[in-house]
Amino acid sequence: MERALIEACQAGNVDALHQLLRSNPFLLHSTAACSPQQNPFHVAAIAGHVDFTREMLKLKPEFAGEVNQDGLTALHFAAGNGHLEIVRELVKVNRDLCRVEEGRDGMTALHCAAMKGRVEVIGEILASCPGCVDDVTARRETALHLAVRNSQFGAVKVLTDWMAEKNKREALNFKDEQGNTVLHLAAWKKQRPVIELLLGNRIAGTLDANAMNHAGLTALDLMLMFPSEAGDREIIDILQAAGALRASAREIPTSQHSADHTTVTISNSTLPVPRRRTAEAKELIEYFKFKKGRDSPSEARSALLVIAVLVATATFQIGINPPGGVWQDTHAAGENTTADYTKPHIAGESVLASANPVAYSMVAVFNTIGFSTALLMINVLTKRFPLQLELQICMTAMYVAYNTSIITIAPDELKKIVVPSISILPILMGFAVHWARTVMYRIEQLVQRMTHRVP
Numbered sequence: 001m002e003r004a005l006i007e008a009c010q011a012g013n014v015d016a017l018h019q020l021l022r023s024n025p026f027l028l029h030s031t032a033a034c035s036p037q038q039n040p041f042h043v044a045a046i047a048g049h050v051d052f053t054r055e056m057l058k059l060k061p062e063f064a065g066e067v068n069q070d071g072l073t074a075l076h077f078a079a080g081n082g083h084l085e086i087v088r089e090l091v092k093v094n095r096d097l098c099r100v101e102e103g104r105d106g107m108t109a110l111h112c113a114a115m116k117g118r119v120e121v122i123g124e125i126l127a128s129c130p131g132c133v134d135d136v137t138a139r140r141e142t143a144l145h146l147a148v149r150n151s152q153f154g155a156v157k158v159l160t161d162w163m164a165e166k167n168k169r170e171a172l173n174f175k176d177e178q179g180n181t182v183l184h185l186a187a188w189k190k191q192r193p194v195i196e197l198l199l200g201n202r203i204a205g206t207l208d209a210n211a212m213n214h215a216g217l218t219a220l221d222l223m224l225m226f227p228s229e230a231g232d233r234e235i236i237d238i239l240q241a242a243g244a245l246r247a248s249a250r251e252i253p254t255s256q257h258s259a260d261h262t263t264v265t266i267s268n269s270t271l272p273v274p275r276r277r278t279a280e281a282k283e284l285i286e287y288f289k290f291k292k293g294r295d296s297p298s299e300a301r302s303a304l305l306v307i308a309v310l311v312a313t314a315t316f317q318i319g320i321n322p323p324g325g326v327w328q329d330t331h332a333a334g335e336n337t338t339a340d341y342t343k344p345h346i347a348g349e350s351v352l353a354s355a356n357p358v359a360y361s362m363v364a365v366f367n368t369i370g371f372s373t374a375l376l377m378i379n380v381l382t383k384r385f386p387l388q389l390e391l392q393i394c395m396t397a398m399y400v401a402y403n404t405s406i407i408t409i410a411p412d413e414l415k416k417i418v419v420p421s422i423s424i425l426p427i428l429m430g431f432a433v434h435w436a437r438t439v440m441y442r443i444e445q446l447v448q449r450m451t452h453r454v455p
Helices: 002-011 014-023 040-047 050-059 061-065 074-081 084-093 095-099 109-116 119-128 130-134 143-149 153-165 169-173 182-188 192-198 219-225 232-241 273-288 297-320 351-355 357-381 388-409 412-453
Strands: 251-255 263-267
Touching (some): 002 014, 002 040, 040 074, 050 084, 074 109, 084 119, 095 109, 095 130, 109 130, 109 143, 109 153, 119 130, 119 153, 130 153, 153 169, 153 192, 192 232, 297 357, 351 357
């Protein structure tokens, strides 16, 4: 019976719905039919069946406010899919549905519509519930933030025009959890039409073009980080024409320890050019540093894993193909030859090892340190990954192949140096890294104590 109801909802068959209700008048009120996993009303809303949705609302208006297992109402689905008529029917039943912030992202129906660029739905929701323009997601993003982030220019235009018409312009300067305004996002994504719209005459003077995010960067700073694409120069000119400045050019109040301890205002723009460039470089470096609470640990792990794989690949390549290559022939002691280099060697041995044993030994030792550390990083970063046994077998096979290659291409007189080094170093790397980290921590603590003692 419940399966037949779901099929009727998917097809939008009103007659089938009434036939099912004649067979079981309490069908819409049963727990099985209205489970959070597959709510029939949500199925109809997603499919966009207006008449069927209207009929179900007549039979049971409570459907409008019910949420699924992800915390989403039918209005969320209808708004995201652009079903304008269904949105109107739901809003008629209860306008407060527009303010429902459910799900793990805390999104409202307006947020869903803004992400997908559903212009007509946005207009309908704003007309029914003007206050929802101020609602933010779990990441402190407004509908305008989401429209810019998802490159929905139509949605941006509708929202900004409505804000200007209803004098809700303060919403333009809302900041997300990272302190970014919509202008920051538009500059970072290099959306020239959006920037022109935000800085246009209709809302000019309302948007703070010099707002700084939590990293201390303005929208102009974000544009100047990587001004390499075509059209970037024009966007920079638009920002500067609207009065946008770099963070280093803004006047920042600081306390100057003078005789009377008077607070004065200075500007980085008055600094000498070398010092100003140094300050800008420090700002850029600080922006890209990992910060807890701002950056995702999973993204940091992915970046470290990519770096470790690249280092392992490069060092492995050096191990099997050392600088200078390997000898292609064998030359025994006392053997006559017409070649310029007459020192005895065997085919397959390293040319560098024969010509400069010290240099080869250094390459082998330090390359092994890099290779072993990269494997250690990969092992740590992939803990509790699926197929862990297979991954360990792969890394062990790679390590054995690397050692075999190093030993094979090393001349006999260097094996007594190379073999112990590549055998012991990997085992010691874990202990060495832990020891080095401990020593560095103690040195930092000692420096801090000495600094505090200085009057």
